[in-house]
Amino acid sequence: MNTEQTENYDHEPGHDLHLEHEDPTIRFLHRIIRFAVKVLAVLMVLVIVWGIGDVIYVLYQRLTEPPYLLLQINDILATFGAFLAVLIAVEIFINISMYLSTNVIPVRLVIATALMAIARKVIIFDFERISPPFIYGTAAVVLALGITYWLITKRT
Numbered sequence: 001m002n003t004e005q006t007e008n009y010d011h012e013p014g015h016d017l018h019l020e021h022e023d024p025t026i027r028f029l030h031r032i033i034r035f036a037v038k039v040l041a042v043l044m045v046l047v048i049v050w051g052i053g054d055v056i057y058v059l060y061q062r063l064t065e066p067p068y069l070l071l072q073i074n075d076i077l078a079t080f081g082a083f084l085a086v087l088i089a090v091e092i093f094i095n096i097s098m099y100l101s102t103n104v105i106p107v108r109l110v111i112a113t114a115l116m117a118i119a120r121k122v123i124i125f126d127f128e129r130i131s132p133p134f135i136y137g138t139a140a141v142v143l144a145l146g147i148t149y150w151l152i153t154k155r156t
Contacts (some may be wrong), residue, residue: 037096037099040096041093041096041097044093047089048086048089048090054082054085056067058078058082059079062078062079077123078124080120080124081120082124085120087116088113091112095109107152107155111148111152115142115145118138118141118142118145123140
């Protein structure tokens with residue numbers, strides 16, 4: 001993430017968590033929360049590494065089954081799903097690390113991560129197995145997130 005993007009996140013009004021507090025109990029609780037977020041960051045890195053292993057395993061498994069070295073459309077979609085899951089995990093890690101470094105919740109990045117997650121879902125849809133209400137609901141979520149992202153980026 002470049003410096004300009006980070007600066008934009010740093011100056012989003014209303015999202016600063018003000019971790020310095022005059023009450024010692026609240027300061028102590030904030031330190032516990034920061035420690036918990038650091039633990040989540042470590043766990044997310046483990047999930048990312050595990051996800052990369054899963055992508056390699058899925059590709060290996062698909063390419064070593066007859067017909068050898070050929071992927072069918074379902075295999076490609078499964079591989080895309082595995083790739084996108086890892087990319088979403090990376091985005092979540094970036095959210096966590098930005099929170100730790102700035103004490104600001106990066107709302108634009110959170111919305112972008114949600115858009116990526118729902119896009120992953122749309123990409124791997126099996127239209128023979130899902131119902132029209134599920135498709136309409138997903139479309140509503142995509143539309144709402146798209147409008148939200150547009151409004152947030154238009155404001156800055």
